[in-house]
Amino acid sequence: MTLEELVQQVLMDVPDAPMMTVRDAVRRMARELCTEADVWVQEGEPVVVAANTANPQVTASSGQPFRIVSLTLNGRECIQGQGFDQPTPTTIEFYERPEASLVYGRLACRPAVGDMPPTEVVDRWDMAIANGARWRLLMLPQQWRNPELANYYRRQYLADVATAKQTSRLGHARGGARIKARRFI
Structure with a gap:
């Protein structure tokens, strides 16, 4: 997913926000996710x-x-x-x-301030980045401010960060652990 696709995705929930503000919020949250959860x-x-x-x-x-x-x-x-x-x-x-x-x-x-991580990182964690950007934008003191919806996206972002942290601790593996089912006696 590209930066512009992420911006368009976020603009659906914050339509009154200027595109440059949304773009900056997406970049900021991509950097914050990489910093907090070691996704790159x-x-x-x-x-x-x-x-x-x-x-x-x-x-x-x-x-x-x-x-x-x-x-x-x-x-x-x-x-x-x-x-x-x-x-x-x-x-x-x-x-x-x-x-x-x-x-x-x-x-x-x-990524450096104002840059985005590589495409494979953005493709895997695009919803986390978008949720974080929505949260930050909806908390700004502007006409599009919506604290209740911002709180919802904040919880979503924090859940995504927790998932990303767990994934990075497990070596970025996909899929779950395979275990043998217990025999029924």
Whole structure:
């Protein structure tokens, strides 16, 4: 789904809002969703460059690096607190300096202010972004203000964020866990 399609979707519920205001609200909520729920995770790319020097840096191929989900150090996957700390989004402190210059892992990113995340992220979380934008727009002190409807969309957005957080903790897997049914005795 494109930015313009999201804007048109939100405009159906807030028809009096100017298109630029809606566009800004959609971008803001896309960034907020990426920040709160780690919905944009880059994998299979170098996460840390110059790891074997005194000043290693966290980098992302696109977007802004935000949080290291995990790193592969000495052939094993580590999370923060197990071999490294990340005091700021772009700096990292290793407990033991790695031998390799590039360290791979999983990195949660967010778009720069005014940008949108990649299409695959927007396609999967378009309703969460739209619900958040509706909530913010309906709370503005304008002629289209509707606090009751805004509260409804706020609850929808918070439920979507909770679902996104759970999905990111489970590795962005789709589908449920498969279990064997208990035998009937």
